[in-house]
Amino acid sequence: xxxxxxxxxAIDDVKTPQAEEKQLLGGSAAYAAIAASFFHKPVELVGVIxxxxxxxxxxxxxxxxINLDGLEQVEDESFHWSGEYFENMNRRETLSVSxxxxxxxxxxxxxxxxxxxxxxxxxxxxxxxxxxxxQCDSPHFVIADTMDLWIDIxxxxxxxxxxxIDLLVLNDGEAMQFTGTNNLIEAGEILQKKGPxxxxxxxxxxxxxxxxxxxxxxxxxxAYPLKEVFDPTGAGDSFLGAMAGYLVHHGAxxxxxxxxxxxxxxxxxxxxxxxxxxxxxxxxxxxxxxxxDRLAELRExxxx
Amino acid sequence: xxxxxxxxxAIDDVKTPQAEEKQLLGGSAAYAAIAASFFHKPVELVGVIxxxxxxxxxxxxxxxxINLDGLEQVEDESFHWSGEYFENMNRRETLSVSxxxxxxxxxxxxxxxxxxxxxxxxxxxxxxxxxxxxQCDSPHFVIADTMDLWIDIxxxxxxxxxxxIDLLVLNDGEAMQFTGTNNLIEAGEILQKKGPxxxxxxxxxxxxxxxxxxxxxxxxxxAYPLKEVFDPTGAGDSFLGAMAGYLVHHGAxxxxxxxxxxxxxxxxxxxxxxxxxxxxxxxxxxxxxxxxDRLAELRExxxx
Numbered sequence: 001x002x003x004x005x006x007x008x009x010a011i012d013d014v015k016t017p018q019a020e021e022k023q024l025l026g027g028s029a030a031y032a033a034i035a036a037s038f039f040h041k042p043v044e045l046v047g048v049i050x051x052x053x054x055x056x057x058x059x060x061x062x063x064x065x066i067n068l069d070g071l072e073q074v075e076d077e078s079f080h081w082s083g084e085y086f087e088n089m090n091r092r093e094t095l096s097v098s099x100x101x102x103x104x105x106x107x108x109x110x111x112x113x114x115x116x117x118x119x120x121x122x123x124x125x126x127x128x129x130x131x132x133x134x135q136c137d138s139p140h141f142v143i144a145d146t147m148d149l150w151i152d153i154x155x156x157x158x159x160x161x162x163x164x165i166d167l168l169v170l171n172d173g174e175a176m177q178f179t180g181t182n183n184l185i186e187a188g189e190i191l192q193k194k195g196p197x198x199x200x201x202x203x204x205x206x207x208x209x210x211x212x213x214x215x216x217x218x219x220x221x222x223a224y225p226l227k228e229v230f231d232p233t234g235a236g237d238s239f240l241g242a243m244a245g246y247l248v249h250h251g252a253x254x255x256x257x258x259x260x261x262x263x264x265x266x267x268x269x270x271x272x273x274x275x276x277x278x279x280x281x282x283x284x285x286x287x288x289x290x291x292x293d294r295l296a297e298l299r300e301x302x303x304x
Numbered sequence: 305x306x307x308x309x310x311x312x313x314a315i316d317d318v319k320t321p322q323a324e325e326k327q328l329l330g331g332s333a334a335y336a337a338i339a340a341s342f343f344h345k346p347v348e349l350v351g352v353i354x355x356x357x358x359x360x361x362x363x364x365x366x367x368x369x370i371n372l373d374g375l376e377q378v379e380d381e382s383f384h385w386s387g388e389y390f391e392n393m394n395r396r397e398t399l400s401v402s403x404x405x406x407x408x409x410x411x412x413x414x415x416x417x418x419x420x421x422x423x424x425x426x427x428x429x430x431x432x433x434x435x436x437x438x439q440c441d442s443p444h445f446v447i448a449d450t451m452d453l454w455i456d457i458x459x460x461x462x463x464x465x466x467x468x469i470d471l472l473v474l475n476d477g478e479a480m481q482f483t484g485t486n487n488l489i490e491a492g493e494i495l496q497k498k499g500p501x502x503x504x505x506x507x508x509x510x511x512x513x514x515x516x517x518x519x520x521x522x523x524x525x526x527a528y529p530l531k532e533v534f535d536p537t538g539a540g541d542s543f544l545g546a547m548a549g550y551l552v553h554h555g556a557x558x559x560x561x562x563x564x565x566x567x568x569x570x571x572x573x574x575x576x577x578x579x580x581x582x583x584x585x586x587x588x589x590x591x592x593x594x595x596x597d598r599l600a601e602l603r604e605x606x607x608x
Contacts, residue, residue, distance in 0.1 A: 088486040182392040184509070185531045205488070206510040209529075220605045222524045225513075227489045265608045301524045302606050304569045 003248045004113045005033040005241060006046035006132040007122025007145075008102065009071065011053065013082040014278060016089070016231055024279035025057040026081055028122035028145065031234035032241030033066045034280050035270045036120065038291070039245030041065030044113035046132060048105045050078035060284060070110040076101045089229040089275075090204050109135035117253040120244045121165070122237055123147050126157035133164055140253035143167040144196075145240050151178045162195035167260075169200045169240055184209060198260060202236055205229070210264050217257045221264045222302050224272035224294050231278045235271040238283055242270035269294045307552045308417045309337040309545060310350035310436040311426025311449075312406065313375065315357065317386040318582060320393070320535055328583035329361040330385055332426035332449065335538035336545030337370045338584050339574045340424065342595070343549030345369030348417035350436060354382035354405045364588060374414040380405045393533040393579075394508050413439035421557040424548045425469070426541055427451050430461035437468055444557035447471045448500075449544050455482045466499035471564075473504045473544055488513060502564060506540055509533070514568050521561045525568045526606050528576035528598050535582045539575040542587055546574035573598045 012026030029047045036043045043066045049058075051073065062068060077100040084093050107128050117140040121129040129144055142165040150158050151174060162168060168191060170178070175187040184201050188211035191199045199211040203223070210219040243263040252259040269291060276282040316330030333351045340347045347370045353362075355377065366372060381404040388397050411432050421444040425433040433448055446469040454462050455478060466472060472495060474482070479491040488505055492515040495503045503515040507527070514523040547567040556563040573595060580586040 183531060183533070185529050189531075203510060206507060218529070218605060219608070220526045220529065221608070222526065222606070225489050225522070225524065227487060227493075229487070261608050299608070301522060302526070304523070304525070304565050304603070 001118070001248050001251060001253055002042070002044060002112070002116045003036055003040055003118045003120070003244055004044040004046065004109070004116035004136065005029050005036060005120040005122060005244070006070075006107055006109070006129070007032060007120075007124045007237070008079055009045075009047035009049050009053075010079045010081050012233065012279065013080075013095075014231055014233055015084040015095075017085065017087060018230065019278070021278045023054060025054075025060065026233065026279060027079065028124065028234075028237045030057075030061065031237035031274065031280060031283065032120050032122040032244070033061065034064050034283055035238040035241030035274075036245030036248075037064040037066055038242065038270065038286060039249040039266070042067045043245070044070060044110070044116055046070035046107050046109055046113055048072045048074060048079075048101045050074060050076045050101045053078045060280070064284060067112060070108070070113045072105070072108060074101050083233070085232070089232055092232075107132045107135070117141065118244050118248045119143070120240055121145065121161070122240060126150050126154045126161045129161050130157065130164070141166045141247065141255060143169065143240060143244055145169050145236065146174065148174055148177060159194060165196050167198040167200065168196040169202065169236070171202045171204065171236065175201045200264065202239065204232075207268060208239075208264060210260060212257045212260065219261045219264060221268050222298060224269055224298050225301070226272055226275055229275045232275045234280065234283070235274045238274040239267035239271040243267040265295065265298065269298065305422070305552050305555060305557055306346075306348060306416070306420045307340055307344055307422045307424070307548055308348040308350060308413070308420035308440065309333050309340060309424040309426060309548070310374075310411055310413070310433070311336060311424075311428045311541070312383055313349075313351035313353050313357075314383045314385050316537065316583060317384075317399075318535055318537055319388040319399075321389065321391060322534065323582070325582045327358060329358075329364060330537065330583060331383065332428065332538075332541045334361075334365065335541035335578065335584060335587065336424050336426045336548070337365065338368050338587055339542040339545030339578075340549030340552075341368040341370055342546065342574065342590060343553040343570070346371045347549070348374060348414070348420055350374035350411050350413055350417055352376045352378060352383075352405045352409045354378060354380045357382045364584070368588060371416060374412070374417045376409070376412060378405050387537065389536070393536050396536075411436045411439070421445065422548050422552045423447070424544055425449065425465070426544060430454050430458045430465045433465050434461065434468070445470045445551065445559060447473065447544060447548055449473050449540065450478065452478055452481060463498060469500050471502040471504065472500040473506065473540070475506045475508065475540065479505045504568065506543065508536075511572060512543075512568060514564060516561045516564065523565045523568060525565075525572050526602060528573055528602050529605070530576055530579055533579045536579045538584065538587070539578045542578040543571035543575040547571040569599065569602065573602065
């Protein structure tokens, strides 16, 4: 049973009200792959970097059991994102984006990647999500993330993606933008009718909604509460990756609704760790004990 | 064991994207008292109305087992609120407020009210909350609500209130305004240090946080999800009232943390009904079976 994560691998500069750091490991696939590797190794990574990509970052990925055969390196600068967070850490402003290597990139899935049953199409253009999927030989379960940009400029391709996936993950603002309704329950149901059997709407610090195949299959997951959110970059990607890793670890490449619920909770817990430090620093160091403690705390937190 | 609800009793005009209605029963104490009466009768009401107050509204209150001995009627117009909700039903604009009878009102607690052990100080000026409390002979548990206005203009009095209550209930925006932090977990802890043993921060459609005596006493309550929110006016007041009614019904006028958790869930469920129609129309008609069904649904919704 194997797991492929495709998406962006980036160099990030991040500024928060507390601190600022440059040349950080970033990108949707980097976060998702590390999160997945907590549960299952190896993770097959598909992405692209430039010749300026810090070796420390590739070493970190390798040390987590991530196979880099599908991480293409080209003669250009790496994808570079720079962003700032304000008072309320839910508000983020992108200061600059340089696509660089991403500009003309077409994902090429390596041999061991093609065999994966669990496919994570982390945030990248819907076109690249489709190109990735075209090269997968036997996907059992496909998870895709997206963002406001693609809903704006590539909605047709996004609809194609939605016909071919089992789970779409997006945040509340994106769900409202995509469906034109402000009611998230209605939004989830509309999105599900567009194709995917499952839809997750993420609510940031307020957790997430999982909409399942059946209208009665509906799960409200709380977020693990954090007294200090240091840097939420990549929390959503970690959520996605942890879900996928958890499902593969449990042999659930055709997950039922119970599997999905459990996976969402793991995603939520993993995202909470990501928020506690810049980049993947906290994420990459989570221990099984720490993870289980938070899981138990969350269970106790919502019990009634 | 008896229960007092003090606060405003109003005539409301409400406009939503779907509809508009005038001369509705409104006011913090009206909603809270009806919600409380679902669990426990009689409810002792303290408030003030004018000579224009529709008899249909007082009849409704009486029919719910609410004792109106403490509902003063004076020669003036009733407190009148007019508001409008926009696309996202969480955004509300007050179109007009006429204090009228409220202007010079000082709560006078009637004889059976003074004996109450459970006191609900629904939203009104902190000064009137204190005046009410001064007249109570043996309060065991005091719940107070507040709003942005009092945090703005009457913070000293509000601090006095907080020294004398067991539970403060406010929404997320108010909690941030009051404490100057955008982190709700931190905000809850700061508020608790100001006096009340318990603090609830309401998150609208996202549920609520309960902060207890001990830092480990922390509860994340989900909201019952509504596909259509018709009119959220009074949802918070219903939450408060239902909590208090539930606690009295269970003989928990000195509730422990388990009692509190259970009460919060009842408040959350009751608030969901209030949102489904104008004014107290849905709230006043909730049946025990409907209530138990939603409770079971919520339990299932969050289970993992």
